[in-house]
Amino acid sequence: MQALQIYAGPRALQRIREQGLQPGDIQVVAGAAGGPKGLILSHLDRHVFGSFLAGSSHTVHLVGASIGAWRMATGALPEPATHFQRLADGYIHERYEPEPGRKMPTAEQVSRRFSEQLQAFFEGRIEPLLAHPRYRLHIVTSRGRHLLGREGRLRTPLGYLGALLSNAASRKALSAWLERVVFSAPGEALPVDLADLRHRRVALSSANFLPALLASCSIPFVLKAVHDIPGGPRGAYWDGGITDYHLHWNYSSILGAAQAQAGERGGLVLYPHFQQALVPGWLDKAWRARHRATAYLDNVIVLAPQASWVQGLPNRKLPDRQDFARYGQDVAARVRDWSRALSESERLAEEWAGWLERGTPPTSVLPL
Numbered sequence: 264m265q266a267l268q269i270y271a272g273p274r275a276l277q278r279i280r281e282q283g284l285q286p287g288d289i290q291v292v293a294g295a296a297g298g299p300k301g302l303i304l305s306h307l308d309r310h311v312f313g314s315f316l317a318g319s320s321h322t323v324h325l326v327g328a329s330i331g332a333w334r335m336a337t338g339a340l341p342e343p344a345t346h347f348q349r350l351a352d353g354y355i356h357e358r359y360e361p362e363p364g365r366k367m368p369t370a371e372q373v374s375r376r377f378s379e380q381l382q383a384f385f386e387g388r389i390e391p392l393l394a395h396p397r398y399r400l401h402i403v404t405s406r407g408r409h410l411l412g413r414e415g416r417l418r419t420p421l422g423y424l425g426a427l428l429s430n431a432a433s434r435k436a437l438s439a440w441l442e443r444v445v446f447s448a449p450g451e452a453l454p455v456d457l458a459d460l461r462h463r464r465v466a467l468s469s470a471n472f473l474p475a476l477l478a479s480c481s482i483p484f485v486l487k488a489v490h491d492i493p494g495g496p497r498g499a500y501w502d503g504g505i506t507d508y509h510l511h512w513n514y515s516s517i518l519g520a521a522q523a524q525a526g527e528r529g530g531l532v533l534y535p536h537f538q539q540a541l542v543p544g545w546l547d548k549a550w551r552a553r554h555r556a557t558a559y560l561d562n563v564i565v566l567a568p569q570a571s572w573v574q575g576l577p578n579r580k581l582p583d584r585q586d587f588a589r590y591g592q593d594v595a596a597r598v599r600d601w602s603r604a605l606s607e608s609e610r611l612a613e614e615w616a617g618w619l620e621r622g623t624p625p626t627s628v629l630p631l
Contacts, residue, residue, distance in 0.1 A: 284619070328404075329503055355598055356598055443462040505544060
């Protein structure tokens with residue numbers, strides 16, 4: 264492999280060595296926050312949902328925050344490859360014209376435009392998505408508490424300062440300011456223990472699907488918070504990546520010890536990602552010690568681009584949110600470079616498909 268690297272936690276690696284990897288092994292597919300970085304996973308997503316998992320008959324839980332939530336919702340649509348192409352094309356060609364006298368668009372402007380995008384993308388498709396016979400979608404949001412309970416010109420920056428300082432002391436302390444709220448489609452419950460942070464589970468419905476997805480993508484200060492989502496507790500909801508940037512969850516709780524020792528199939532997590540590390544929350548980006556793999560990830564398989572391959576992309580990096588400011592009003596240049604990165608990323612899917620065709624040899628897998 265020249266572009267893709269496969270990583271696996273100890274339990275997942277043992278399964279691959281002893282039995283290979285089959286679609287029936289995958290119980291959860293996860294999608295991280297990360298904005299435009301998610302574009303690089305478009306071709307992988309098309310193969311995972313359009314080919315690898317398409318022939319299986321078991322329940323698969325799709326968990327996502329921010330762009331990851333949009334990706335996972337897209338995977339649950341009919342003909343997912345077509346819709347992943349729509350998602351990528353729309354994201355790449357999106358432009359926000361700043362209001363007169365401003366260099367960047369306002370949060371109100373971005374929220375309004377993004378809400379329109381989501382509505383157009385999922386129009387007429389929400390109820391079938393929620394009623395999918397196999398896929399259970401779970402959208403992760405961050406709900407503010409205390410000062411962050413409502414958005415405000417002063418209370419929001421003060422509240423996030425408090426969250427930043429509390430999180431620096433311990434990730435658990437982040438719960439004083441923000442709680443994880445997971446909006447889950449009807450059917451089997453998400454089989455993951457979420458007790459690492461204060462959390463709630465709310466039933467996902469046609470009434471709250473779009474507000475929940477918009478909230479999951481609402482980066483503080485870049486988009487407006489979404490208030491009082493139907494079915495959920497009152498309050499301001501922001502990007503799910505604030506509490507769960509890369510969804511570093513206790514996935515090892517999926518299978519009990521007895522099941523694991525018996526070697527039962529299922530219980531693995533497939534994680535198409537844009538890097539090896541799973542950073543727990545957005546505020547943990549500066550805390551490198553929190554980026555290490557933990558026992559939570561023992562049954563996780565990460566598909567990530569190799570660093571040497573990334574160096575061959577435009578600007579020698581993945582597309583990211585800073586590109587909107589970097590390219591400014593030269594939208595054509597950004598579209599050109601992001602389109603090239605998307606085209607190059609087809610190699611990730613080709614190498615993943617090739618590994619599956621070769622019988623999933625464990626020699627191609629590195630420890631997570």
